[in-house]
Amino acid sequence: MNKPDTSNLDYKYGIFAKIGRKYTGPDSNYWTNNVIREWCNKNNVHYELTDKRIDLIERIKQAGYK
Numbered sequence: 001m002n003k004p005d006t007s008n009l010d011y012k013y014g015i016f017a018k019i020g021r022k023y024t025g026p027d028s029n030y031w032t033n034n035v036i037r038e039w040c041n042k043n044n045v046h047y048e049l050t051d052k053r054i055d056l057i058e059r060i061k062q063a064g065y066k
Contacts, residue, residue: 015039015065019057036060 012020023030031039036056040047045063047056 011061011066013066015060016057019060 018029019031019036021028021030033053033056036053037047039045040056040060043063043065045060045065047059051059
């Protein structure tokens with residue numbers, strides 16, 4: 001299956017759009033660090049348990065997601 005060219009995307013779409021949502025209350029679609037870790041587990045992205053949010057985002061970028 002052909003994948004679209006993602007070399008010029010600036011991390012505004014896909015997983016980064018979900019991670020970048022602001023917390024607006026308990027009913028918001030805000031992704032906590034635990035939810036991000038679950039996503040990493042499902043997509044085979046390595047992370048450390050001591051990683052903070054910014055570290056998790058960087059690991060997703062290094063894994064090639066855009």
